[in-house]
Amino acid sequence: MLAFPSVAPFRLDQVTAAPLLMAGLFAAQLVLAAAMAWAGVRQRAAFWWIAALALVALVGLFFTLASWGNSDTTKLSYYFSFDLSRVRGEAFWVLVAPWVVRLPYRMSAVHGLVVAGYALAPLLLAWRWRAMAWAGWWSLLICCSPLLRNFLQNGVSRQALATLLLVPLLLWAGQLAAVRRRWAAIAALLSLTMHTAFAGSLTLALLPGLLAGRTTTLALLRRRLHRPAGAIALVAVAALVAGLALLVALALPTAVEKLAVYVQQESYFNKYPLDPAVGRLQAAMLLGVLLTCWWRRLSWQALLSCGVTRQLILFGLLYHLMQWSVQAVWFPQITSRLADVVGLFLLVVYLAWLNRYQCHWAVLPALFVTVDYWLIERLLPSRLLTCGLDDNFLCIPDRWPWQIRYWDLPSR
Numbered sequence: 174m175l176a177f178p179s180v181a182p183f184r185l186d187q188v189t190a191a192p193l194l195m196a197g198l199f200a201a202q203l204v205l206a207a208a209m210a211w212a213g214v215r216q217r218a219a220f221w222w223i224a225a226l227a228l229v230a231l232v233g234l235f236f237t238l239a240s241w242g243n244s245d246t247t248k249l250s251y252y253f254s255f256d257l258s259r260v261r262g263e264a265f266w267v268l269v270a271p272w273v274v275r276l277p278y279r280m281s282a283v284h285g286l287v288v289a290g291y292a293l294a295p296l297l298l299a300w301r302w303r304a305m306a307w308a309g310w311w312s313l314l315i316c317c318s319p320l321l322r323n324f325l326q327n328g329v330s331r332q333a334l335a336t337l338l339l340v341p342l343l344l345w346a347g348q349l350a351a352v353r354r355r356w357a358a359i360a361a362l363l364s365l366t367m368h369t370a371f372a373g374s375l376t377l378a379l380l381p382g383l384l385a386g387r388t389t390t391l392a393l394l395r396r397r398l399h400r401p402a403g404a405i406a407l408v409a410v411a412a413l414v415a416g417l418a419l420l421v422a423l424a425l426p427t428a429v430e431k432l433a434v435y436v437q438q439e440s441y442f443n444k445y446p447l448d449p450a451v452g453r454l455q456a457a458m459l460l461g462v463l464l465t466c467w468w469r470r471l472s473w474q475a476l477l478s479c480g481v482t483r484q485l486i487l488f489g490l491l492y493h494l495m496q497w498s499v500q501a502v503w504f505p506q507i508t509s510r511l512a513d514v515v516g517l518f519l520l521v522v523y524l525a526w527l528n529r530y531q532c533h534w535a536v537l538p539a540l541f542v543t544v545d546y547w548l549i550e551r552l553l554p555s556r557l558l559t560c561g562l563d564d565n566f567l568c569i570p571d572r573w574p575w576q577i578r579y580w581d582l583p584s585r
Contacts, residue, residue, distance in 0.1 A: 187578065188242045188560040189571035196552050198235045202228060203544075206309025213306030221305055225296050228309055232292040232316055236325065237278060237285030242560060242568025243328035250279040254579055265366040266331060277574035284330040290337050291325065292316050295524065301350055302528045307536065311524055314540050317547040319450040320492075320516030323443055323509070326551070326566045332374075335367035336514050339378040343518055347381030347484050349525040374514050377491070381522070384483040442505040446496045446512045450546040455492075457538035458523055465532040481522065481529045488519040 205228040212221035240246045252259045253270040260266050266273075276282040292312045299308030316325065324333040341357040344350040361378070365371045445451070462485075466476070476482045492515045498508035527533055551567070560568035570577065 186561055187571055188568040190555055190558045190560050190567065191238075191569050192552065192556040192567075195235065195239060195555060195567060195569070198231060198238075199547070199552060202231050202235070202313060205231065206313055209309035210306045213304075213308065221308075225308065228312060229289050229292045229296070232312070233285040233289030235285075236288040236316075237281050238569040239326075239567045240284045240328040240330075241278060241281045241570045242565050243284075243326075244564040245330065246280040246284055246328040247564070249330070250274075250281070250579060253280065262369045263331060263367055265363070278570060278577070279579070280330065281328075281570075284328050284333075287330045287334045287337070288316055288325050290334070291321075294337065294340060294521075298350060298521075298524065304528055304533050307533045310536065310540050314524075314536065314543050315517070315520055317543050317551075318516065318520060319445070319448055319454055319543070319546050320520060321513050322445045322448070324513040324517070327443075328566075329513070332368045332370055332510070333513070335364045335371065336374055336517055338364035338367070339374055340517070340521060342375075343378045343381060343521060344525075346379050347384070347522065347525070348480065349381075349484075349522070370510060370514075373511050377511070377514055377518060380487060381480075381484045384480055384487060442499065442509040444499055444509070446492070446499050446509065450542070450550060451496075453542045453546070454539060455489075457542040458489075460538045461523075461527065461535040464535045464538075465527065465530050468532055468535070469530050471530070479529070481526045484522045485519075485526045488515055488522055491515045492519055 205224050208224045209221055209228065212218075212224060249260075249266075250273075253266075253273050257267065257270055260270070273279055273283055292315070295311035295315055296308045299305055299311055304311075315321065318325075321333075323329055324336070338360040341352045342361045345352040345354060345357040361375065364374070368374075465471070492512065495508045495512040495515055497503075499505040499512070523539075524536070527535055555567040558565050558568055
């Protein structure tokens, strides 16, 4: 077995470009989103769910194939088979590694499932908020967004999944949707086992609680402990705290080690937050806000008194801070890795804000910019990719899963 390369790009063979196939898969997603819009307006619930599940499945298939040529998916497919010691501080992936290596295309299949989760989340939110006609478009707005390029298009599956599991906590903290505390807490605890950047992501997910008037955790505990079942609640809280402490103790050394490496090495960071498509999307989202204010005749006083508006402003400013950090080269090796976290939370809060004022159509400018970016800047140029010379998104496998060779990946 040849030595595995220590730096990207890792994938050198078994890849090809298939722009017609990928464009066809995306065209099918557009058709399904349109079908869901029709079913939502006509209140055809059964048809809506069938189209929704088909859309999620197609998104998963698309990203399974499209992420095959990425460094992270290739690296982890190798580590899970031959060098599991390289996955430290992330207990979840150590436990599931034996199953991952049995999947078709291994870690690429995992990434497809992760992005399918990103497609499913807005569908569930639209169902909860009774905005079913917009569900498919919301799903594409998130899965194709330039704000999530590092997570979804670079195959950063572990951090992407860890962040997705914090969305229920974000919704609970910001009072954006009815989410049971126990499920938000369980999802957040599971998130801690998936990526060593848990501290920053968890903090960002809890920030809306400062602006939404959320009752403090201490007050909730006091209220629960004064109930007749207070002793049971105390035991549950103690078990939760003990589990959290154990997870943090296991992951903290690796997290601190990685943070020290990131602080000392400023040579690598992505510049995706500075992409022109991101600026266009931010302008389109602002246009959607202005259109909503005009349509609903909202004053500044009404806006600033709204907790969802304050959350939208918070995450908008945080993303601008991430952009400034990368542009000014001020710890960009850290902030660039959190930009997608802020980007996801910004998109979720934006959709919640449009729903708050029942102005769902105002998402159209952002949707247009996103689909234009996906078609013009991502899908169409894929016919020009030279697959095998770099770790490019949309360099799909050139053979069936059972024909892939994992044991002789060449070194550079």
